[in-house]
Amino acid sequence: xxxxxxxxTRVRRIPTNAAYDTATLHAIIDDAYVCHIAFSDDGGPHxxxxxxxxxxxxxxxxxxxxxxxxxxxxxxxxxxxITHVDGLVLARSAFNHSMNxxxxxxxxxxxxxxxxxxxxxxxxxxxxxxxxxxxxxxxGSDKEYAATTVMRIxxxxxxxxxxKGGPEDDAEDMAIEVWTGVLPLRRAQAAPIAAxxxxxxxxxxxxxxxxxxxx
Amino acid sequence: xxxxxxxxTRVRRIPTNAAYDTATLHAIIDDAYVCHIAFSDDGGPHxxxxxxxxxxxxxxxxxxxxxxxxxxxxxxxxxxxITHVDGLVLARSAFNHSMNxxxxxxxxxxxxxxxxxxxxxxxxxxxxxxxxxxxxxxxGSDKEYAATTVMRIxxxxxxxxxxKGGPEDDAEDMAIEVWTGVLPLRRAQAAPIAAxxxxxxxxxxxxxxxxxxxx
Numbered sequence: 001x002x003x004x005x006x007x008x009t010r011v012r013r014i015p016t017n018a019a020y021d022t023a024t025l026h027a028i029i030d031d032a033y034v035c036h037i038a039f040s041d042d043g044g045p046h047x048x049x050x051x052x053x054x055x056x057x058x059x060x061x062x063x064x065x066x067x068x069x070x071x072x073x074x075x076x077x078x079x080x081x082i083t084h085v086d087g088l089v090l091a092r093s094a095f096n097h098s099m100n101x102x103x104x105x106x107x108x109x110x111x112x113x114x115x116x117x118x119x120x121x122x123x124x125x126x127x128x129x130x131x132x133x134x135x136x137x138x139x140g141s142d143k144e145y146a147a148t149t150v151m152r153i154x155x156x157x158x159x160x161x162x163x164k165g166g167p168e169d170d171a172e173d174m175a176i177e178v179w180t181g182v183l184p185l186r187r188a189q190a191a192p193i194a195a196x197x198x199x200x201x202x203x204x205x206x207x208x209x210x211x212x213x214x215x
Numbered sequence: 216x217x218x219x220x221x222x223x224t225r226v227r228r229i230p231t232n233a234a235y236d237t238a239t240l241h242a243i244i245d246d247a248y249v250c251h252i253a254f255s256d257d258g259g260p261h262x263x264x265x266x267x268x269x270x271x272x273x274x275x276x277x278x279x280x281x282x283x284x285x286x287x288x289x290x291x292x293x294x295x296x297i298t299h300v301d302g303l304v305l306a307r308s309a310f311n312h313s314m315n316x317x318x319x320x321x322x323x324x325x326x327x328x329x330x331x332x333x334x335x336x337x338x339x340x341x342x343x344x345x346x347x348x349x350x351x352x353x354x355g356s357d358k359e360y361a362a363t364t365v366m367r368i369x370x371x372x373x374x375x376x377x378x379k380g381g382p383e384d385d386a387e388d389m390a391i392e393v394w395t396g397v398l399p400l401r402r403a404q405a406a407p408i409a410a411x412x413x414x415x416x417x418x419x420x421x422x423x424x425x426x427x428x429x430x
Contacts, residue, residue: 008258013282033300033314033400038253038262043223044291045260047253049298049318067228076259083264085248088344090421093353094337095363097344099248103264122309129303129312136393138308148310166410178351179417181409183424185248188403195381195395202394206305209398 008079008107009159019160022057028104028160029054030128032082035061039069039078052082053125058152059106060113060121070149073110080106080153087184091167092176098163100182106158110151118150130205223322224374234375237272243319243375244269245343247297250276254284254293267297268340273367274321275328275336285364288325295321295368302399306382307391313378315397321373325366333365345420 011018019025029035035052038045048069050061059080063070086100113121119140126134140148167180191210192202226233234240244250250267253260263284265276274295278285297319304313328336334355341349355363382395406425407417 008261013279033303034298034316036251036253036262036264036296036298038251038255038260038294040253040255040260044322045253045255045294046223047251047262047294047296047320049251049296049316051314064228079253079260079262081251081262081264083249083251088248090345090348091352093359094341094349094355095359097341097352099266101249101264105262107259126309126312130305130398133305133393134309137306137312138388138391140309144308144310166408173353176353177415178348179409179415179421180413181407181421183345183407183421184405186403186405188401190399190401193381193397193399195397198395200392200394206394206396206398 005159006107006157009105009157011159011161017161017163019162022155024160024162025104025155025158026054028082028084028102029059031084031102035059035080035082037061037069037073037078037080039072039076041068041072051125052080053128054155055121055124057155059155060125060150060152061110062122062125062148062150065147065149067149070151073151074112077107077109078153085185086164087182089167089182090180092169092173092178092180096167096169096173098167100163100165102160102162104158104160106153106155108153108157110153113150113152118145121150121152122148132203132205136203220374221322221372224320224372226374226376229376232376232378234377237370239375239377240319240370240373241269243297243299243317244274246299250274250295250297252276252284252288252293252295254287254291256283256287266340267295268343269370270336270339272370274370275340275365275367276325277337277340277363277365280362280364282364285366288366289327292322292324293368300400301379302397304382304397305395307384307388307393307395311382311384311388313382315378315380317375317377319373319375321368321370323368323372325368328365328367333360336365336367337363347420348418351418
C-alpha cells in the first residue's frame with residue numbers, strides 16, 4: 001500500500017531516498033514519541049513539538065482545550081514531521097559527509113475526536129507509552145476528558161525519506177587515506193527512576209525498560 | 216543573558232517550564248544534530264528537518280542552492296524548533312502522565328552566509344560532527360562551495376521549554392498503589408561501522424565514540 005503522492009509530498013531533493021509505502025510511514029511514526037507540527041497564524045509560521053501516536057491510518061495528538069495550536073489546526077492545513085537521526089556518515093571529502101535518518105511528513109488537516117473514540121484513543125496512547133498500565137492507574141475523569149482535546153490527521157498525503165548505509169565517495173577521492181564509515185546513533189532506555197517515596201515493585205513494562213538498553 | 220521575549224516567544228502553556236536564558240538555549244542547540252523549520256509558501260506550511268549547528272548567537276543550516284526551503288527562508292519569517300525527549304513520566308492517574316523534554320524555538324529570518332565566513336561555518340559544522348576531521352579529509356572545492364548555500368538565523372527571538380523530574384500527582388490520588396517514576400530516554404552512540412574495504416585505524420574521535428555509549 002502506498003500513500004497519495006501530491007505536489008507537496010513528491011520528494012525533490014535526493015529523490016532516491018524517498019519512500020511512499022505505508023509500512024515505512026507507520027514504522028517511523030510508531031518509533032516516535034514526539035512530532036513537530038508546522039502551522040501558520042497571524043504571527044506567521046510556528047513549529048511546535050507535541051506527543052503523537054498512531055491508530056490505523058491516522059496520527060493522533062492531544063492537548064489542553066486552551067491550546068492556540070489545537071484551535072488553529074482545525075481551521076487550516078498543516079504539516080506534521082517526524083525525524084529520527086540514526087548516525088553520522090563520515091566520507092573522504094568534507095562535502096560527502098552525511099547523516100543517516102528516517103523522516104516522515106504528513107500534510108492535511110486535523111479533525112477533533114469526540115466521545116467513545118476520544119477515550120479509546122487516549123487509552124491507545126497510554127498503551128504505546130506503557131503497555132498494560134491503563135488498568136493500574138486512575139482513569140481519566142469526566143472533567144479531565146472535558147478539558148482535553150484529542151485530534152487526528154489522516155495519513156493520506158504523506159512521504160518518507162530514509163538514508164542508510166555508508167558514505168558515498170567520489171571516485172577521484174578513493175586514494176585519500178582516512179577512516180570512513182558510520183558513527184551510529186540510537187535511542188537508549190536508561191534505568192527507571194522511581195518517584196520519591198514510591199517503593200512499590202516495578203511492573204513488567206518497567207522491568208523490561210531497563211533490560212532494553214539500546215534499540 | 217536572556218533572549219528577547221515577544222508575543223511569539225512568551226510561553227503560555229505551563230509557563231513554569233519556560234526558560235529564556237542563553238545558556239539553556241545554547242545547550243539545547245549544541246546537543247542537536249537536526250532542527251525542524253516551519254515556513255510557508257503557496258502550498259501552505261511546511262515542516263522540514265535539516266542539520267544544524269551553532270556559532271555564537273546564530274543557528275546555521277546548509278543545503279543545495281536548488282532547495283526550495285533555502286530560497287524561501289530568505290524571503291520571509293520562519294520558526295526553528297529543536298526537541299529532545301528525555302523520558303516518560305509515569306503518574307498515578309492517566310492524565311498526570313507526562314514526558315521530560317528540552318525544546319527550543321527560534322523565530323526570525325535567515326540570512327545567507329558568504330565568502331570566508333561561509334567556509335569557516337562549514338568547517339565549524341565538521342568540527343561539531345567529528346572534532347579534528349577537517350584536516351584529514353579533502354576540503355570543499357570551489358565548485359562544491361558554489362553549489363551550496365549556508366544560512367544563519369539570529370538567536371535573538373527565542374524561548375525554551377524544559378520539563379524534568381518525576382511525576383506530579385494530585386493529592387487525592389496518593390493512595391493509589393502503582394509504581395510511579397521516570398523511564399529515561401538517552402541518545403546512545405553505538406559501535407562505529409567502518410565503510411566496506413576501509414581498514415585504516417580509527418581516529419581518536421571515532422575511538423571515543425564507542426567509549427561514550429550513553430550521554
